[in-house]
Amino acid sequence: MESFGARLKREREQRKITLDDISLATKIGTRFLAALEEEHFDQLPGGIFNKGFVRAYARHLGIDENQAIADFVAASAPTLPESPPEETPVLAAMAVRLPESKKKSRGNDGIPWGIVAIVLLIAAFGFALWGFHSREKPAPGLTVPQPVRSEQTQPASPEPAGAASQAPPAGSSAGSPGAATPAAGAVSNAGAFTVLIKAREDSWVSITADGQPVMQDTLTSAAEKSVQAHNQIVIKTGNVGAVDISFNGKKLAPQGRDNQVKTLTFDLNGLRP
Numbered sequence: 001m002e003s004f005g006a007r008l009k010r011e012r013e014q015r016k017i018t019l020d021d022i023s024l025a026t027k028i029g030t031r032f033l034a035a036l037e038e039e040h041f042d043q044l045p046g047g048i049f050n051k052g053f054v055r056a057y058a059r060h061l062g063i064d065e066n067q068a069i070a071d072f073v074a075a076s077a078p079t080l081p082e083s084p085p086e087e088t089p090v091l092a093a094m095a096v097r098l099p100e101s102k103k104k105s106r107g108n109d110g111i112p113w114g115i116v117a118i119v120l121l122i123a124a125f126g127f128a129l130w131g132f133h134s135r136e137k138p139a140p141g142l143t144v145p146q147p148v149r150s151e152q153t154q155p156a157s158p159e160p161a162g163a164a165s166q167a168p169p170a171g172s173s174a175g176s177p178g179a180a181t182p183a184a185g186a187v188s189n190a191g192a193f194t195v196l197i198k199a200r201e202d203s204w205v206s207i208t209a210d211g212q213p214v215m216q217d218t219l220t221s222a223a224e225k226s227v228q229a230h231n232q233i234v235i236k237t238g239n240v241g242a243v244d245i246s247f248n249g250k251k252l253a254p255q256g257r258d259n260q261v262k263t264l265t266f267d268l269n270g271l272r273p
Contacts, residue, residue: 004075203239
């Protein structure tokens, strides 16, 4: 049966297309395309980029993209040798002691090995349960920052005399003068920061904001994407030299060269080193 990489190479050669042609059209480095054909998957950037490379390769050749991705997943799946089930020391002890407890040979000291094995099994189960609960507990001293600090940034100013008499009645609508709608919107955006990504050339981009996926696609030339978060923004791109990145409106220096795969992490203080 023809392998995944051999099939890609055959389809490409039948169409008389070179790796440089595909690289120029998809903005994917030729070394990554060659790694796909040679099935050197450890030389790929990993994650969603691998499937994106396969999809772009198949699209350029005009073959079924979904089938190509399915073949890649099957080819890149790790093959693990079958191994006999592991035995814990407690179960191993049970396997040895239980048969001996049934024998009535000379020199038997009368120790009830069956009861000892059951006690050991119960102790092992207790240790396993304790270890599971200890892993579930958060590490001491780690707290999740809450973006509510802006509520205390402006000191309350004393109200002028008669302000209480000018307050709107309790039944007034939200659209009437004096409604607190703008203040509520200001609190909802408090503690947030913004990162703007603008592509000078086509580039693969994956973006997550506060742990939620925002984008996993190609950012075409001259396109831009603005992302806002309170805690963290993670950007992974396959062509970092071809994108301009700004933090809270301030443009950052270039972060790498063309066709370089790089991951950038931002928080409230800016780009992390």
